[in-house]
Structure formats: structure tokens, C-alpha cells
Amino acid sequence: MHDVDLKQFKFQGQEHEAIPGLTALEKADQEQLLMAGVVSDETNRSASYLQMDHSAVHCRSHNEDVEIMDIKDALKKYDGLKDYFWTLVDKDKDDYTRSAAENLHGGYFIRVKAGAKVEQPIQSCLMLKAEQVGQNVHNIVIIEEGAEAHVITGCSVAHGTNAGAHLGISEFFVEKNASLTFTMVHNWGDHVAVRPRSAGIVKEGGKFLSNYVLLKPVQDLQMYPSIRMVGEDSVARFNSVIVAPEGSYLDMGNRVTMEAPNTRCEIIARTISTGGTIINRGHIGGHAMPAKGHLECQGLILGNGRIHAIPELDGSLEGVELSHEASVGKIAQEEIEYLMARGLDEDEATSTIVRGFLNTDIMGLPEVLTRAIDKQIEELQASGAM
Amino acid sequence: MLKIENLHVEIDGREVLKGIDLEINEGETFILFGPNGSGKTSLLMTLMGFSGYEVTKGSIFFNGKDITHAPTYERARLGIGMSFQRPPTIHGLRTRHLVQMCAREREVDVDEMARKVNFDHFLERDINAGFSGGEIKRSELLQLMAQNPRLVLFDEPESGVDLENMQLVGKVARSILDGDVQPRADLSMKEQKAQKRRTSGLIITHTGYILDYVNADRGQVLYNGHLCCEARPRDILEHIQEYGYQECVKCLN
Incomplete structure (x- = not known):
């Protein structure tokens, strides 16, 4: 595992004034956001959040069933979010979690109220604007019982920004019969180091669909979101599409454990290296039955590059059905x-x-x-x- | 249209075609018989120019042009179309998109064409992903319709196809070869046919079922890399059904 020297980055003093809306951003930055799936015209979005360096500069909901705010405000309003904050990710896991715990810059708190079917996506953007900035964010997403929502998170550098570090904690709570589609698009730069630390929990009848897209260069990215399916009849699906050009080092994957009967999960990662390195991990654990999981790591090396696929299946009782398909090769x-x-x-x-x-x-x-x-x-x- | 002269082909250094001479004229449908492993598919693959089929001697002409060493796409663009027996699945490539690409710059109504092969429900599916034998044939025919070739290479149109699909496959294969002529008020069907250019066909068959549908003009047996026994296709079929390929051995020796 690569380490990121956090001392290289500015974790203090990069605050920004609030802006009235995403259209107030420079055109070139709006374009950057668009590439990460975030639209500046907020009319087709249920809610929007923008974190720029060390400040939450914009936050607005257009749907009364969607609560969205700076995590710092949510901590105050909800008495420290005791049932959620740092309950899924270990504060002392590594230097990056500790950095986020000790010096929190912001992050989004999204709560979709019970029973609400939110049609328009909720969008959030975590942006690195200042050169060499280090950003600590902590995000919480709660989809209450029977609710449905699509959250799009675009992580991006501003136009012209080359270097920075993004440390992001995310904790997802998909309650009973709720459904969350979470789409993350990364649009980083050649000299950006990224360390998301994410975990989620899916309760009875819940659905967690996760999409991840990375088509731009990034110097060093390491993430391994881990989802526990603790409720019966829950479903989880992960789809990733990843390209690593020369200079990119990606160590990534998904971990899902099925801990209740009648759970199903699928992890599908399609990776292309055109010169970069991709460590493509995947882990499905089946610890209740019946449970069915399928893992796919498909890799293409075009020109140079390295793809190291590590698919793992862990079944601990009779009745679980786990399978995987992995390939690293060229176009047939x-x-x-x-x-x-x-x-x-x-x-x-x-x-x-x-x-x-x-x-x-x-x-x-x-x-x-x-x-x-x-x-x-x-x-x-x-x-x-x- | 197609002229093959003294064609010798090797796969991995092993000679599979040993001096083939064959001419197919414009609009003619030619049937190729032969036991398994006799080189029939190799001949089609060589005509299409696939890698692994090395021409060591002889030539292939298409409409007078020497295409012996032309790349596959050039042959396709000149008007050679092939129906594959076991085409590969291509993830994320919708059938509709591929059919559109087959037509290149020509305007085609993909939906309308798909209805003709009862394939309109498959247009949004990835090409060949989980297709059954009959579905593969219908998909291949649909692509050929869009491609509108001058010469169709058809590898075992009946393989893996149930009876119901066979009828559809046979009829569509015929319409690709002969043109789809419907009664019209302004022009007799005879006149329409005269105007239409006909497509040539080179069809491999084991069972001969396809002969119930297409108008086969000539036929020959390919045996152990040699062509022999030119005759009317139905006569060849009847002979093989009765005596097998025994006589070919005698003939060639």
C-alpha cells in the first residue's frame, strides 16, 4: 500500500465565502463539475451541496423530503449524530481517518425522509480549488425506511488545479425497505492523492446500488468501500468503470458481506490500464443462507500498464452461492x-x-x-x- | 463475381485447402457439401481474410480485383458478407448499434429490418449475449440485411436452429439472395426482378434443409481440402444421403 505524506498538503486556512448557487462558479469550474456529473443548473436536482477546500460553500434542498446540510451543522443539530457518526468507519483505522477526525473541514449530511420517493437526483460535489490543498470531509447518507433516492457525488479539482489530497469518510445507512443509488464520479488531476474511507449498512429489504466512474488521471487513489448487508432480502450491486492512464496508481475495490438470509449482491468492475497500475480488489462474504453473490473483475491492458485482480469469496456455511469471474487481457x-x-x-x-x-x-x-x-x-x- | 484459382491454405503449417478452383457468377447460389473437417469453414474464413488462414499459393478475385491479401474490412466494404456460426459476444455493444454500423453510410430502418427476422425485441441487447442458436442466425441475417452484400458466405444456416426458426431463416436467406419482391401496382414482379441486382451466395450445408428455401444453382463437395463432384445440389444431397462421402474418396484418388 502506498502512503501519502500528509505534511505536503495544506490542511489549514483554505476557507471560501459561501456562494448563492453553482452558477456563481467560474464557467471553467462548472465544466469541471459537469465532468463529474454535477450540473450547475440545480432545477433538475432535488438538492445540491458543494464543498470547496475547507468550506461548505453551497447547500440547498429543493425537496422537502430531502434534508441536506454541512456535516458540522448536522452534528450540532442532531447532538453529534451519535447513531451514525463514526459508527461504521473506525476513527483510528489509519492516518487519513485520524486526520478527518481531528480536523474536520465539512462534508455532506443527507437524510431522505421515510417513505419519500425522491425522483430527481441529489447532487454533491467535493472540490479541490487551492493548489496543494488537503481536504478532510466526512459524509453521512441516511435513507430512511421505505424511501428511495439517487445521490450523485462528483469529486473534482477546479480548473487548473494540479495537486492536492482528498481524505473522505463516508457512512451510508440504508434503512428497512429503502433504496439508495449512489453514483460517484471522480475527476481528479495528475498530482492528486485520494483516500476515501467508506462503509455502509443495508437493512431488511433495502437496496444499495453503487456506481463508480473514473476516466481521468489521478496520482494515487486507494479505496475499499465496505458494505454490510444485515437485513433479510437486501440487495447490493456495485458497478465500476475505471481507466488508469500512465502515472495513475489505483488500489480499489468493494467488500460486501451478506449477513442475513435471502441476500443478493453483485460486484462488477471493468478496468482498463493504458499505462497505469490498477489493483482491483473484490470481496464477497456469505455468512447467512440462502445468499447469492457474484463478483466480476474484467481488465484490459491497452499498450502498457498493470492490472492486478484480487477477487475473494468467503462462504462460511452450507447454502451460500458465491461465484467470480476475473480476467486480465487484451481485446480478443x-x-x-x-x-x-x-x-x-x-x-x-x-x-x-x-x-x-x-x-x-x-x-x-x-x-x-x-x-x-x-x-x-x-x-x-x-x-x-x- | 468470385473467382478462386489454385488456392492453397495452411493453418499453423498444416495444409487445409489443397488447390481450390471455384467460380461463382453474379446472382448465383453455390452450395458446398463435405464431411466435418474437410475445409469448408476454412474456405469461408479465408475468403473473408481472417488471421490464422495463410494463403500459400493461388489467388482470390472479387469482381476482377485481387483480394487474396486484402484486409477483412476491405473485403466487407467491397461487398462480401458472412454469417458466422459462433460469433463472439461483445459486451456493451447493442445489437441496434452494430446493425447501424453494418449499413455504414446508407440509411436503413433498423426496426423495420429487425421485424422481418422477428428480432425487434433484441435490438437493445448486447450483441450475441446469451443468444440461442436460432437467435444467432436471426441476428447474423439482420446484420447481413443492413450490410447489403454482393456475395453472402453462409456457414451452416441450419445448425442449432429449430424447425420454426428454420423456416424464417430460410425465407430471409432467400430474400437476401433474390431480393424481396412484392406485388406492386406500377411494376410487374418480373420487371422488378429484372431491375434488381441479385446477390450471390456460397452456402455450407450438412443437412441440406436450406435447399428447401433457396434457389441453389450449383453445388460441389469439398473433401479433404479438394473440391470435387460438381453437380446439381439436390442430386449431390441425395447421393450423400444414400452413400455418404465414400464415392468422393474414389473420385479423388
């Missing part, structure tokens, strides 16, 4: 030739297959985000990286 010649027999030249065939590999249809994302992802893939292909 057979697929290229099939498309060439339809009249596509080799470059067209290759780019068609890569686009299919990175397809995000299954995530059910808003159109504007799908377009932003398509644009990034187009740029990657135009640059000749793949």
Missing part, C-alpha cells in the same frame, strides 16, 4: 475480426469494443451524466490512449 482478436467482417477497420473495431467495455447503461444514470462520460471516453480515444 475474434471480436475485432467479427467487426472487421462488417466493414469496420481495425481502429474502428477496437474503439467500438472499448466503448462497449466501458458502457454504463446498466447504471441508469441521468442523460447529462451519460453524455459527460461519453465525452470523456471520446477524448481518451482521440488522444490515442486507447
